[in-house]
């Protein structure tokens with residue numbers, strides 16, 4: 001334990017209260033980390049060393065300084081996928097400061113509604129500044145010292161707002177079980193589930209980003225859990241809901257019926273039974289910031305509603321050309337299917353010289369919900385669904401993405417980085433490189449012995465943190481939340497090319513979109529709307545049929561617009577009478 005007096009700067013990457021943080025005394029450190037699951041901290045002789053270990057995003061207690069909480073902005077991520085925008089080289093440097101934007105009037109109006117403590121769902125097409133507004137809301141709630149949670153539908157979306165996934169905040173794993181199996185288990189084992197119970201009971205405001213991918217049935221479950229856990233009849237147990245997203249973007253991932261493997265159609269959050277009770281009509285942001293050319297904005301708006309006329313088709317035909325750049329920075333490829341992304345990434349890996357290291361996962365078969373041991377084939381089938389591959393080959397210089405939340409808000413599913421080296425656990429410790437031990441029994445030694453001999457990738461993330469990527473556990477659970485199959489693997493994937501799923505929420509200057517294998521509603525729109533200019537966009541394999549839109553979303557949007565019009569008409573009537 002780092003209690004020695006000559007090391008008086010404690011860097012806490014994961015612990016109680018605001019984290020990462022630097023504190024000056026062992027007592028303060030202990031308060032943050034004692035019995036905190038997966039606590040991560042280290043003592044240093046100098047402030048600079050502690051700071052370097054954490055990167056730039058840390059908070060400090062009053063005993064050190066008043067440095068504000070300074071998380072990296074997603075804009076910092078936007079240039080990734082290029083060869084020149086790699087994270088700073090060792091020793092760790094701070095990320096570039098990103099200037100704050102001035103909120104527009106419509107963004108400001110939403111912020112004021114949130115500060116008045118109302119439930120708000122704000123929407124708008126891609127690039128209308130929803131994420132920027134969400135960050136401003138977070139900042140204001142922080143200044144007001146409200147107890148709030150920042151969540152998003154997916155890991156990568158959560159990364160953009162420095163939050164966690166809604167599933168992980170709610171403590172419900174995959175969220176497939178009935179409500180009372182969660183609440184019953186938590187309330188029967190209060191000590192074990194103290195943290196999740198506390199979260200449900202004390203959270204005053206819950207922020208949810210990228211709502212389009214949240215399933216309506218899941219929303220209903222959380223609404224019920226909230227009422228039970230908070231002993232309240234109010235919608236969502238009285239938690240203030242601040243929700244953001246565009247229903248025209250990616251829909252929830254559909255479930256499959258285990259009996260026949262058929263897809264079960266997904267239900268949007270706005271179709272949840274409790275949605276109308278919790279949320280009013282959306283507030284639509286209308287000003288597009290990401291693209292400045294009106295022609296491009298109009299084209300994207302038409303795509304959003306599935307209206308692609310002859311003129312639009314002609315524009316897309318011109319966008320097939322290759323874009324030549326004077327420097328070597330290559331566009332980020334956005335592709336629809338996982339296997340295409342895999343192929344593109346492997347091609348880039350082949351271009352790197354240097355030793356290839358190949359990591360093969362350890363896999364385990366567990367029991368199904370009837371208590372029967374599953375077969376090897378069943379195990380393979382279950383594990384196929386995981387993002388983390390069974391085998392991964394890496395080289396120094398490879399661009400990678402973390403696929404597991406390891407340090408909340410700092411090293412999360414979606415964090416991008418570059419492989420800098422391969423080291424053993426002992427070498428990494430010697431070099432002060434962060435190691436996050438696998439989950440599981442807290443009594444296990446820091447890093448399992450079995451991992452000591454191998455050399456593991458050292459990844460430098462865009463926030464400057466270097467981490468030794470040792471294998472982590474990826475588990476598929478049965479309906480009773482027990483292990484059905486498990487893969488232990490280095491928690492990384494190659495990331496020169498991104499899937500549309502992983503690109504959602506990002507702004508990317510140089511983009512090549514290939515629509516050949518587009519299969520999902522909203523996919524083409526999300527991919528193309530990442531670009532900032534028509535000049536920096538190449539689109540391959542465009543065809544009208546690739547622009548798919550969900551009719552239910554269009555109908556819902558039309559209903560909202562109709563309601564808004566009527567509302568305005570009523571307001572005008574009142575003005576006329578007053579006059």
Ligand SMILES: Nc1ncnc2c1ncn2[C@@H]1O[C@H](COP(=O)(O)OP(=O)(O)OP(=O)(O)O)[C@@H](O)[C@H]1O
Nearest residue numbers: 101102103104126127128129130131132289290505
């Ligand atoms: N008020 C503003 N002033 C200037 N620029 C802004 C403003 N709001 C947003 N932007 C810029 O517009 C771009 C898109 O913003 P943002 O990512 O928040 O949009 P979004 O609505 O969340 O997009 P998407 O739905 O595609 O994820 C960013 O580059 C952001 O910095």
